[in-house]
Amino acid sequence: MVNKGIKRLYTFLIFLFLYAPIIVLIVFSFNDSKSRGVWAGFTFKWYIELFKDAGILKALYYTLLVAVLSAIISTVIGTFAAIGISNMPSLSKKIVLNLNYLPVLNPDIVTAVSLMALFRFLRIEFGFATMLLSHITFSIPYVILSVLPKLKQMNKHLAEAAMDLGATPFYALRKVVIPEIMPGIITGGLIAFTLSVDDFVISFFNTGKGVSNLSIEIFSMTRRGINPVINALSTLMFLSLMVLLLIINKRTEKSEIERGEIL
Amino acid sequence: MKMKKSAYPYILWMGIFIVVPLLLILYFAFTSGDSQNFSSFQFSLDNFRRFFTPIYLKVLGRSVNLAFISTVICLLLGYPVAYIICKEKLRKRNIMILMFVIPMWMNFLLRTYAWLTLLGRNGLINYLMSKLGFGTLNLIYNDKAVLLGMVYNFLPFMVLPIYSVLVKIDKSLIEAAEDLGANKAEVFLKVVLPLSLPGIMTGITMVFIPAVSTFIISSLLGGNKYNLIGNLIEQQFRWTGDWHFGSSMSIILMVFILITMAVTSKFDKEKEGGGGGLW
């Protein structure tokens, strides 16, 4: 059918669009030159240098740690908050929602500086904790933004019905509400993780004690030029994600036979 | 129901981490003095007066315009993708969504730099064009490049919310409509589209707002020729050191966005207090 062909082509083009820059990054990680303007020959040297570069590896560690933690914590807090908010009376709901979206409305730099001022005011020492707290702060609104539409979509009476049948509110929550809104929770978590991995400004101004993330390392190279070691690192990260994807694919294949929705 | 209590921890969190910083920004916006020295602050409306002059308003207008166009493009490109993906079988769906998100985990600055290599005069695209016999295109350091960059960056934020809503639409509703004699177009327009509205509103929110305050894309892909409000604000905080002016611009931007969201909410039929958008 023509229809199917068009759909396939369209999807392919979109994915090509998304992945084109990544392919460029991967190719240039093998370039025997620091410049992206010229191809000077094939080399593995950036990969070798990568493993000697303690600073970047440490930054990678912190990037992943903060991203995973902030994603999980903000997803938990955000989901419970969304559930609570959707049950609030209209006026307080509006106020809470509008306040909630402030970190979304604000340019990064404003959130960064205001949080920095806050931490100074509270005399909290900058370091891992402050970085994590700021990441959680800007992630939760996005989780709420993702979960609320699902809550709205869900039949409100499902939870009530469960409780009428004898379930405790918490049981109803766990077994009825959460599975219904799971796509929203997952989406929220993914967005939180994504935002955290890529954040520069907020992290830069709210960290200390040598705790750095990849974005800070990369952005601080913008005066001198990005060291291709970063390209090598990105390529390796990308490949690991692809491998992870394949593994998930295989595992889902198995469970698919047993249950309905897993992820 | 006691459910609303589950929001209380977050409300406390918000109080500390959102409200207090907001008050600080307001304080900065309505005062002037040495930004690094709290004791030198004096009340002043100068920062706002300074902004409401043609030059700065033009910048705001340009930013809003660009953000609006990129949001529309993201919607037009993203909705079909979300729709196509949600029609696939479960396993393929999840893989495709993950594949959509994975590029976002590669550093944004690096990917934007990569676009320079693709779009440059002697870049990859023009190289292919010339091999195929076409002339070279002017793809970079203009507003089209900036738009492309914005759409590239924000497309997943439009696709994900729409997808998560589409995927949970009760299939029986669609079947019912078909049984009643609706054709594919009618089913889409009268059943699917209205039901996916909460997702669309979320998507628009998640694209328009960051698009209005973005600056890296316009800086790198636009050759820094298109100063947007995001650039201006960032400049104040990270170069000029005038946090007062920067804060006032942020407040103005915030108010502007809130008004825009309030206006668009009038178009959302589901008026019962908020499906996730801002109003």
Add this chain to the structure above:
Amino acid sequence: MKRLKSIILILVVMIMVGTLAGCGGNKPSINVYNWGDYIDESVLKDFEKEYGIKVNYSMFATNEDLYVKLKQGGESFDVIFPSDYMIERMIREGMLVKLDKDNIPNLENIDKDFFNLDFDPSNEYSVPYMWGTVGIIYNKTMVDDVVDSWDILWNEKYKDQIIMLNSQRDTIAVALLKLGYSMNTRNVDELEQAKKELIKQRPLVWAYQGDEVKDTMVGGEAALAVVWSGDAVAMIRDNPDLEYVIPREGTNLWFDSMVIPSTAKNKEGAEKFIDFLCRPDIAARNTDYIGYSTPIPEAIEMLPDEIKNSKVAYPTKEEMGDTEIFRDPMDIIQVYDKIWTEIMSEQ
């Protein structure tokens, strides 16, 4: 429930690990804050071995970011690497401590011409680390005129072939120099004229770039650009069609120097570190990696011939011509900002 509990437990452990990982041990240490990719990391390892002092190394992107981080005081640094005008500002605001020159014997190795400059008149606070000039890099195959003046950047022939720096000060400075004024002028009239020049130039400029200019020129995408000498060296190596020239009207001579903030906790360690970096062999290794110019003649001797004799990296005083070093702009920075916004708002 069990699963939830174990998830929470893992989370708590992870957070603790993360927070503790930031804490150092009992070994003496120094906190060093430098530009991105601006040191040969093996040099740090050698320092740690020789002196038994751990180096906690972090990076910043701009002088202004550095200033804010320092002013906010949330973190203490022992050695930082600001540029000339920022050092002047920090001295004025009392943010730096005077160096105990007895603890830095290797100061001797530095070219005397780089001492007692305007931003640190008696050289009490800073030790030069890297230096360079600003000039025009052009592609020989794309430019047939003689390039010796800033006004070639206003030549209509090169429309859409010109790249200017996306830095307010550096670009306004180019216009001021073209008009024959001082880069550091506080005369509003002169600044207005510079603004008009830049507005006139705007239609000819293809882009205002940061470090991407290197890729652009190496890739042969534009004919002329304003760049720093250190970058020019690397660019010419990657594309021999490129040439670097210091215009006759004069240019900016810049320095990145090492200073010790007043909030430093280990001044002794800091001075040892600064001294270490001034050792000719260490400086030579460092310069070789970074690619910018070192102020230590003995180190220059150790470099490969093509760099040693490079007019781009190590021009003589005559070849440099009239140079000026950036001064702290103070309140004029607001005027710069307004000018820049006006230039950029032109459609």
